[in-house]
Amino acid sequence: EVQLVQSGAEVKKPGESLKISCKGSGYSFSIYWIAWVRQMPGKGLEWMGIIYPGDSDTRYNPSFQGQVTISADKFISTAYLQWSSLKASDTAMYFCARSTDFSGKSNYWGQGTLVTVSS
Amino acid sequence: QSVLTQPPSVSAAPGQKVTISCSGSDSNIGKNHVSWYQQLPGTAPKLLIYENDKRPSGIPDRFSGSKSGTSATLGITGLQTGDEADYYCGTWDSSLTAVLFGGGTKLTVL
Numbered sequence: 001e002v003q004l005v006q007s008g009a010e011v012k013k014p015g016e017s018l019k020i021s022c023k024g025s026g027y028s029f030s031i032y033w034i035a036w037v038r039q040m041p042g043k044g045l046e047w048m049g050i051i052y053p054g055d056s057d058t059r060y061n062p063s064f065q066g067q068v069t070i071s072a073d074k075f076i077s078t079a080y081l082q083w084s085s086l087k088a089s090d091t092a093m094y095f096c097a098r099s100t101d102f103s104g105k106s107n108y109w110g111q112g113t114l115v116t117v118s119s
Numbered sequence: 120q121s122v123l124t125q126p127p128s129v130s131a132a133p134g135q136k137v138t139i140s141c142s143g144s145d146s147n148i149g150k151n152h153v154s155w156y157q158q159l160p161g162t163a164p165k166l167l168i169y170e171n172d173k174r175p176s177g178i179p180d181r182f183s184g185s186k187s188g189t190s191a192t193l194g195i196t197g198l199q200t201g202d203e204a205d206y207y208c209g210t211w212d213s214s215l216t217a218v219l220f221g222g223g224t225k226l227t228v229l
Contacts, residue, residue: 035218037164045156045164045207047218061217095163104209104218105154107175109163 002026004034004096004110011116012086019082020113022096029077030054033099035106036070036081040092050099051079059102086117122147123208123221130227131198139193139224141208147219151211153191155184158205158223167206168193198228 007021022034035050049060053072060070072079079096094113097106124142131137141153153171156164166175168184171191183194191208208221 044205044223045158045209045220047209047220050218059216062215063217097164102211102218103152103154103170104211104220105152105166105169106164107166107169109165112163 002098002108004098004108006094006096006110006113009114009116011118014086014088014117014119016086016117017082017084018086018115019080020094020115022079022081022110024077024079024098027098030074033101034072034079035097035099036068036079037095037097038064038092039095039112047104048081048094050102053077053079086115088117088119090115091117122212122215123210123219125206125208125221125224127222128225128227130229132229133198133200135198136194136196137198137226138195139206139208139226141191141193141221143189143191143210143219145189146214147189147210147212148186148191149189150213153184153186154209155182155191155193156207156209157202158207160204164207195226200228202226203228 003025036048038046048064049070051058051070053074069082096110098108099106155168158164171186172184181196205223212219
């Protein structure tokens, strides 16, 4: 069974750093893209970027370029999303999702990680 | 404001049919496949339709998708109370080089 299991909820202060994770199982992790999607409270879905764990080829939504870093470790089947300096506006639910391409089609999703940034 | 435009809400009675539109442009829907997602409250999105009109296994044929030009449509027949959710269209935008999602449509089954 294909599963994407994300790390738990985080509460952080502005200016702190954070790295959240998404562990895949039940399939060959290296050969499927992993996308990250943001959902701010009460708002819609925003595609942040995507990584191919096999060679770490990474593409960012220009709106998120420079704001976050997407990485992956194929040896432990885990993708990451990290911030070096969080802002209150980073408060959101973050989902990872498995994709076969850049079409926006993702049929497996993680359960989501809630990130709360508050002083 | 999303580049892909969806109505904020739609409603219909149980057993009826509803359609949700998604309007884009030449650089996104006009050139690329459209996917549709259902998001129940407090859960991750679920893929309903991919490549404009294909259903993943396990998705009932009450759900259908179509695309014409720069617009796409999700249809749901035989509405059930369990269909109450937010629905999102999504596609690649060749100019922005990013996946775009519509703003979402809240379906109410009266």
